[in-house]
Amino acid sequence: MDISLKNVEYRYQADSPFERLAISDVSIDVPSGTYLAVIGHTGSGKSTVLQHLNALLKPTKGSVLIGSREIKAGRKEKNLKGVREKVGIVFQFPEHQLFEETVEKDIMFGPMNFGVTEKEAKARARSAINLVGLPEEILEKSPFDLSGGQMRRVAIAGVLAMEPEVIVLDEPTAGLDPRGRKEIMDLFYSLHKKRNLSTVLVTHSMEDAARYADDIVVMHQGKVFTKGTPEQIFSDPKALLELGLDVPEVVGLQLKIEEAFNTKFSKISLSEEELAEMVAELMEGGGPK
Numbered sequence: 001m002d003i004s005l006k007n008v009e010y011r012y013q014a015d016s017p018f019e020r021l022a023i024s025d026v027s028i029d030v031p032s033g034t035y036l037a038v039i040g041h042t043g044s045g046k047s048t049v050l051q052h053l054n055a056l057l058k059p060t061k062g063s064v065l066i067g068s069r070e071i072k073a074g075r076k077e078k079n080l081k082g083v084r085e086k087v088g089i090v091f092q093f094p095e096h097q098l099f100e101e102t103v104e105k106d107i108m109f110g111p112m113n114f115g116v117t118e119k120e121a122k123a124r125a126r127s128a129i130n131l132v133g134l135p136e137e138i139l140e141k142s143p144f145d146l147s148g149g150q151m152r153r154v155a156i157a158g159v160l161a162m163e164p165e166v167i168v169l170d171e172p173t174a175g176l177d178p179r180g181r182k183e184i185m186d187l188f189y190s191l192h193k194k195r196n197l198s199t200v201l202v203t204h205s206m207e208d209a210a211r212y213a214d215d216i217v218v219m220h221q222g223k224v225f226t227k228g229t230p231e232q233i234f235s236d237p238k239a240l241l242e243l244g245l246d247v248p249e250v251v252g253l254q255l256k257i258e259e260a261f262n263t264k265f266s267k268i269s270l271s272e273e274e275l276a277e278m279v280a281e282l283m284e285g286g287g288p289k
């Protein structure tokens with residue numbers, strides 16, 4: 001399912017004394033099957049963009065196309081259930097939204113709310129718990145007896161049980177330790193590939209953006225500052241650093257090597273292996289000229 005934002009503006013509390021322009025003239029395409037990362041400073045408009053992807057927010061100018069459904073500024077939109085079913089959002093700290101007595105009931109809640117039978121919802125809960133790598137026995141437990149990492153996985157299983165075509169992730173690893181972070185990010189990436197999903201990841205981690213995304217959008221002060229492939233975005237590290245954003249560690253290392261040797265490699269490498277090869281080639285060629 002394709003999603004595209006066309007010249008979207010959003011004002012919080014529009015037409016009130018508290019009106020606040022959050023994003024303007026934002027155009028972003030998420031073609032079916034794409035993994036898109038949205039990066040930018042705090043307050044640059046990432047979460048506001050994200051909430052347009054399943055019509056939690058409706059543009060105050062411009063339009064959003066979600067599959068065949070167009071959400072247009074100034075128009076009353078009815079029955080957005082279909083859109084919400086197809087686009088699942090994993091918010092920051094999703095475990096805060098767990099509320100049922102058992103894990104199973106919690107996972108079944110979303111699908112049943114969208115009209116899935118109890119039998120089917122149970123089957124989906126079982127399959128979702130397997131997908132997130134938890135044992136089935138956990139289905140009978142109270143979500144509040146689990147560890148933080150397990151609760152996060154249960155909350156993610158609840159979104160997966162909706163069987164969405166698009167998954168939107170708002171800092172899904174916030175608060176996890178490095179191992180937990182990698183496990184969750186790898187889980188989303190394998191689901192993305194296996195189920196041919198579209199994935200939109202809002203992140204402060206340049207490493208994750210470089211490692212997983214096909215495309216990156218850089219937001220700055222409510223506008224799209226630039227967009228492109230990870231190679232394109234990180235090939236101009238100075239522009240990102242000037243915005244106060246980081247670059248992946250390996251890019252920072254390349255800049256330091258270039259400075260130390262007073263040389264410039266022909267491209268930016270996004271993996272340690274590639275950087276090591278470029279350095280080896282340089283040395284084999286007799287070092288920097």
Ligand SMILES: Nc1ncnc2c1ncn2[C@@H]1O[C@H](COP(=O)(O)OP(=O)(O)OP(=O)(O)O)[C@@H](O)[C@H]1O
Binds near residue numbers: 021022041042049
């Ligand atoms: N509910 C709200 N009411 C009024 N203004 C808001 C509201 N939510 C966000 N804003 C404002 O909109 C702008 C964009 O905020 P947004 O949360 O989209 O940024 P962000 O890039 O997601 O930030 P963060 O990285 O901190 O999550 C900011 O100026 C913010 O203060």
